[in-house]
Structure formats: structure tokens, C-alpha cells
Amino acid sequence: MTMDKEKFEMKLMDYLSGDISKEDRAIFEKLLSENEAYQKEYADLSKAWSHLEALDTPEPSPEMDETFFTMLSKEIGNEPRNTFWNSILEIFSQMWKPKLAYGILLLGIGLGVGYFLNPAESNFPNQEVVAAENEAEEVRQRLVLTLLEQPSANQRLQGVSEANKISKVDSIVVKALLQTLNGDPNVNVRLAAIESLTNYLENPLVRQGLVQSIAHQESPILQVTLANLMVALQEKASIEPFRQLLKEKTLDTTVKKKIENSIESII
Amino acid sequence: MNDLTDNALMLKVKSGDLDKLGLLYERHKKRLFGFFYNLGNNPSVSEDLVQNVFVRMVKYKGSYTGEGMFAAWMFRMARNVNYDYHKKMAKESISLNVTSEELGEPMEDGFNEGIEKEGNSALLRRALAKLSDDKRELLMMSKYRGLKFKELAEFMDCTEGAAKVRVHRALKELRTIFLELEIS
Numbered sequence: 433m434t435m436d437k438e439k440f441e442m443k444l445m446d447y448l449s450g451d452i453s454k455e456d457r458a459i460f461e462k463l464l465s466e467n468e469a470y471q472k473e474y475a476d477l478s479k480a481w482s483h484l485e486a487l488d489t490p491e492p493s494p495e496m497d498e499t500f501f502t503m504l505s506k507e508i509g510n511e512p513r514n515t516f517w518n519s520i521l522e523i524f525s526q527m528w529k530p531k532l533a534y535g536i537l538l539l540g541i542g543l544g545v546g547y548f549l550n551p552a553e554s555n556f557p558n559q560e561v562v563a564a565e566n567e568a569e570e571v572r573q574r575l576v577l578t579l580l581e582q583p584s585a586n587q588r589l590q591g592v593s594e595a596n597k598i599s600k601v602d603s604i605v606v607k608a609l610l611q612t613l614n615g616d617p618n619v620n621v622r623l624a625a626i627e628s629l630t631n632y633l634e635n636p637l638v639r640q641g642l643v644q645s646i647a648h649q650e651s652p653i654l655q656v657t658l659a660n661l662m663v664a665l666q667e668k669a670s671i672e673p674f675r676q677l678l679k680e681k682t683l684d685t686t687v688k689k690k691i692e693n694s695i696e697s698i699i
Numbered sequence: 700m701n702d703l704t705d706n707a708l709m710l711k712v713k714s715g716d717l718d719k720l721g722l723l724y725e726r727h728k729k730r731l732f733g734f735f736y737n738l739g740n741n742p743s744v745s746e747d748l749v750q751n752v753f754v755r756m757v758k759y760k761g762s763y764t765g766e767g768m769f770a771a772w773m774f775r776m777a778r779n780v781n782y783d784y785h786k787k788m789a790k791e792s793i794s795l796n797v798t799s800e801e802l803g804e805p806m807e808d809g810f811n812e813g814i815e816k817e818g819n820s821a822l823l824r825r826a827l828a829k830l831s832d833d834k835r836e837l838l839m840m841s842k843y844r845g846l847k848f849k850e851l852a853e854f855m856d857c858t859e860g861a862a863k864v865r866v867h868r869a870l871k872e873l874r875t876i877f878l879e880l881e882i883s
Contacts, residue, residue, distance in 0.1 A: 438864055445863040449846030477867065480874035483823050484842050489733035496732070496746040500724055500753060507757050508717045 435463065444474055448481060572598050573605050580608050585618040592624040601632060610641035614648045622649075626657055639667065646673035652684045659687075659694040671695055705769035713760045724753055727770075730843040731777055737839050738781055739828055751780045771853035774840050778854075782832075826877040834869035841866055 435443070446452040447460050464470050572594060579591025595601065595609060606629075613625040632638045642661065649655050655677065662670040674691050677683065683691075702708075705726070711719045731752055735745035755776055756763075763772065827835055840854050852862040 441867040442860055442863040445867050476874045477870050480870045483819055484838060487737060487820055487823055489736050490742055492728060492732040492746055496749060499750055503754060504717065504720055
């Protein structure tokens with residue numbers, strides 16, 4: 433059996449490189465075994481390849497590394513820095529296609545028209561807005577503290593509701609709210625204080641204050657509210673104060689049951 | 700892991716992260732050195748040529764597209780560096796009134812050092828020196844990258860089948876020359 437010369441040459445190279453399927457290998461080996469000329473050619477080529485593979489090469493000197501890294505650090509020093517404007521320019525040069533260019537042009541015109549039609553708002557610097565907001569927050573915090581100290585329950589309630597409007601309370605306001613929760617003579621104000629404090633549950637001071645206030649509460653409605661809240665928070669630290677509360681003889685039976693259930697669900 | 704392929708590293712070099720060239724250098728310096736050395740350059744020239752390849756990579760990094768194989772791109776560059784070097788040397792020798800006969804075959808410089816040594820290596824180097832530049836480059840690329848015909852095809856800018864036939868014929872010619880030298 434013979435084969436076209438080029439086809440044989442290709443097959444032999446596949447065989448030599450090992451990149452050949454099992455089937456093709458078997459076919460090729462059969463072809464070799466049947467043809468002496470092919471066998472000789474394979475043997476010659478295989479020898480030439482193994483000689484070439486075995487050809488030794490000296491190691492490059494360490495100076496080569498030194499020269500390379502000197503060149504590299506010099507090139508790095510010469511490289512223009514990848515600044516913001518360079519990146520923008522690069523993006524634009526990559527995107528510079530007519531359709532996109534029209535799109536960007538239209539967007540630019542739109543923005544320009546918008547800017548001129550609405551000068552009052554666009555002239556309002558952001559920094560001033562932020563400063564004004566901060567000031568308002570401070571005034572509100574002072575208002576809350578003042579209102580919480582008023583003798584009228586209505587005003588104290590107003591103080592608690594003002595506290596709800598503050599996005600970020602400081603520890604003084606938290607302490608004032610906790611104090612209200614523990615010491616205010618009016619149940620409604622105390623309830624409002626719990627509600628207000630639930631806005632800041634991520635604050636550990638608030639959670640701690642709520643747990644500590646369990647022992648101070650005598651009103652059933654507040655005890656139940658706190659029990660519900662503790663279940664929702666799965667606050668394990670509340671178990672002990674609740675157990676203490678259960679020992680109180682004056683405790684309302686409904687509340688007692690509620691607290692027992694709460695302790696179980698927290699555990 | 701894809702971030703560490705030759706292609707990915709070279710694309711980073713292209714985008715300005717030149718530090719990554721150091722990794723590519725460490726990965727390929729020995730092969731490139733061997734490539735130049737076995738093409739017939741002496742060790743010192745071979746080291747300079749390796750250096751030139753990387754200088755060229757920095758210079759032409761913008762033309763790297765990431766398509767195809769990095770090694771084929773690098774070895775094509777190495778082949779051009781070698782060609783330019785010998786062209787320059789030939790020019791200089793003409794301007795110095797040295798005839799090419801006095802200079803001998805440009806590729807044979809390095810091989811002459813090995814002639815005194817006995818054994819296959821010396822003989823093989825002499826045989827390699829007698830091959831045409833194309834065939835010698837192709838065999839060196841095969842030696843340093845293995846018989847990866849897809850890569851060789853990219854290196855030689857031909858089809859995979861053609862690359863197989865060319866390597867086959869180059870090896871066959873090398874063998875013939877080798878045997879002739881052995882007899883003489």
C-alpha cells in the first residue's frame with residue numbers, strides 16, 4: 433500500500449508529534465510495517481528530530497537579565513502615565529464612529545440646552561446644599577433634646593416624632609430617647625420612644641439600652657412591645673432581664689405568658 | 700488563571716502595564732536565547748538579540764491584537780531581529796571593504812566554534828548551518844516550541860498541512876547533510 437507523497441509527509445509528522453488519533457496511529461503503523469521505504473524515512477526523520485531535540489544550548493548569562501530589567505525600568509519611566517484624561521481620550525478614539533459621534537453630539541446639545549434653560553438650579557453648588565442639610569439636622573437634634581425636657585406630654589411626644597425625622601442621630605439624642613423610655617411618666621411617650629429607637633437598631637448602644645430598659649418597665653403594653661421587639665431581634669441578651677421580670681409577683685398573667693413564649697422563641 | 704496566559708500578559712503590556720513584560724521575559728528568555736544561538740549566533744550576540752526582541756515588543760506593542768498565538772508573534776519578531784542584525788553586519792562589512800567570502804557565511808560564525816568538538820552536537824550544528832535560513836528557523840521554532848503545527852503555521856504564515864510538509868522536508872534535508880558530514 434502506498435500513499436500520496438505529501439499526505440504521507442503530513443501523516444508522518446502527525447505520528448512523530450504524537451498528535452494523532454488511536455485509529456490513525458494504527459493505520460499508519462500498518463502502512464509503515466508494509467513498506468520498507470516508508471520505514472526508512474520514518475527512522476531517518478525520527479533520528480534527525482531526536483538529535484535536534486537533544487541539541488544542547490548554553491545558559492544565557494546573568495548580565496542578560498540585568499540589561500533587560502534596566503531597559504524595562506527605563507521604559508516604564510518613559511511610559512506616559514495612565515491619567516484620567518488619557519483614558520477618556522482613548523475611549524473616545526476607540527468609539528469614534530459616525531453614529532456614536534452623532535449620538536454624543538445630540539446628547540451634548542441636550543445637556544447644553546438643559547443647562548441654559550435651568551440656570552437657577554444648576555448654579556446651586558452641591559457643597560452648600562450639603563452644608564445646609566447638616567445645619568438643619570443639628571437644629572433638629574437640639575429641638576428634640578429641648579422638647580423631650582418639656583413638662584407637657586404633648587410636647588415630649590412631638591420631640592420623639594421630631595427624632596424620627598433625623599436620618600443620623602448622635603449618641604446624645606439616643607441617650608435622651610432611652611432616658612425618655614425609662615423615665616417618662618407618660619406611657620404614650622414611652623411607647624413613641626421605643627418606636628423611634630427601632631429606627632436605629634443597628635446601633636449597639638440602642639440595642640443595649642432597649643435590653644436594659646426591660647427591667648424598668650411596669651406598664652404591660654410596654655412590656656409586651658419590648659417582648660415582641662426582642663423576639664424580632666432574636667436578642668439573647670434580653671432573656672435574663674425577662675426572667676427577672678417573670679419573678680415579679682405583680683406581673684400581669686397575659687404579659688407573663690407572652691414573656692414566657694418570647695423567651696422560648698428567642699432560645 | 701487566564702490573566703497569566705502569554706496573550707493576556709501581552710495585552711496588559713499593550714495597555715501600558717509594562718511590568719508584565721518582565722514575566723514574559725522570564726518565561727521565554729531561554730528559548731529565545733537558544734533560538735538565536737542555534738541559528739548560528741555567538742552567545743553574546745544571542746543575548747543582544749534577545750534584548751532586541753523585547754525592545755521591539757515595547758515599540759510595537761500597539762500592533763499586538765491578541766489574535767493568534769503570542770509565541771508565533773514573538774518568534775516572527777525574533778526572526779526579523781535576526782535578519783536585521785545580519786543585514787546590518789553585512790552592510791558594515793561592505794563599508795569596511797571586507798568581502799563576504801572573507802567573512803564567511805554570516806550564520807556560520809557560531810557554528811565554527813563547535814567544529815572542534817567531537818560528537819553529534821557539533822556535527823548537527825554544521826549541518827544546520829548548511830540549511831537555508833527558512834528551514835533553519837523553522838526547525839529551531841519546532842525545537843523550542845515543539846511540533847505544534849498550528850503555531851508553526853502561524854509563524855510561517857502558511858496552512859497547517861503546509862507547515863507539516865515543510866518541517867518534514869527540512870528534517871529530511873538536515874538528516875541528509877548530517878550523514879554526508881559524518882562520512883566526510
